[in-house]
Amino acid sequence: MTTETPADATAAKSGNAATDSFRNSGKLGSIATSTERVNMLASKLVKAANDIILEERVSYDEFNALKAWLIKVGDDGEWPLFLDVWLEHSVEEVATDHREGNKGSIEGPYYVPEAPSQNTPATISMREDEKGTNLLFQGQVRSTDGSALKNAKIELWHADEEGFYSQFAPGIPEWNLRGTFIADEEGNFQINTMQPAPYQIPTDGACGQLIVAAGWHAWRPAHLHLKVSAEGHELLTAQLYFPGDAHNDDDIATAVKPELMLDVHPAASGNGKQVTYDFVLDPVK
Incomplete structure (x- = not known):
């Protein structure tokens, strides 16, 4: 008998998990779009594809290869991965360009709601022998007028040192490196976690x-992935990045923004690193 480890995380397994997660998220068909808008968007998409075919003189061999590949995307459960990696950054830009507060970023395919909740200061759920560098993540949640947002909610999730996410790779505890954290009366939070590693998206699938x-x-x-919320304010979805990473400038998901870069320092305790990042949320209008 063999025991699965995180190294067994194949594209099919993580892709199917991401597809199931999206199906269960409540986002599927959650808004009504008019016939006129569907017609406009679909017509533009089809026209753009046909323009490329004509301009680049796409052959039948290439056309059939595309058919086979599109089928494989579905078979591998990788539509969420494909859309989140190559298209979501533009959708996110449209959705948040009105905001005066913090810049956001894409959610990605690996969010799971209702992670265990605790008041801060707190330590995220992790294995006793979790590998990596300790990271103290702290800051304050405020409104655009500068007022503190008491009891703001911070949802945090990220990959482990091997680049795997719990619930999307086997052999990892269910809520590993995932948690919901409640800020104090002044909107301050302090979370102990581990510094995540860069990783490659699954490469053995479509x-x-x-x-x-x-x-x-x-x-x-x-x-780091985050969702930050407070009563009467818009939800902020963001990713925060570490300076010096080799792929900050050519992220395959095109999700890095200068405003999302962390300022990393040695931890005051002498154990690992610490970062301070404040979140400014826009009031709901």
């Missing part, structure tokens, strides 16, 4: 096949 065929790389820089 998305990996595209990456190899196009001569791209599959790397995402190390990052």
Whole structure:
């Protein structure tokens, strides 16, 4: 008998997990779009594809290869991965360009709601022998007028030192490196976690096949995922990055923004590193 470890995390396993997670998220068909808008968007998409075919003189061999690849994307459960890596950054930009507070970033395919909640200061759920560098993540949540947002909620999740996410790779405890944290009366929070590692998106499935065929790389820089919320304010979804990462400038998901870069220092305790990052949320209008 063999025991699965995180190294067994294949594209099919993580892709199917991401697909199931999206199906269960409540986002599927959650808003009604008018016939006129569907017609406009679909017509533009089809026209753009046909323009490329004509301009680049796409052959039947290439057309059939595309058919086979699109089928494989579905078979591998990688539609969430494909859309989140190559398209979501533009959707996020449209959705948040009105904000005066913090810049956000993409959610990505590996968010799981209702992670265990605790008041801060707190330590995220992790294995007793969790590998990596200790990271103290702290800051304050405020409104755009500068007022502190008491009891703001900070959802935090990230990859482990091997680049794997709990619930999307086997052999990892369910809520490992995932948690919901409640800030204090002054909006301050302090969370002990581990510094995540950069990682490659799954490369043994359809998305990996595209990456190899196009001569791209599959790397995402190390990052923390966050959802920050407070009563009467818009939800902020963000990723925070570490300076010096080799792929900050060519992230495959095009999600890095200068405003999302952390300022990392040695921890005052002498154990690991610490970062301070304040969140400014926009009031709901």
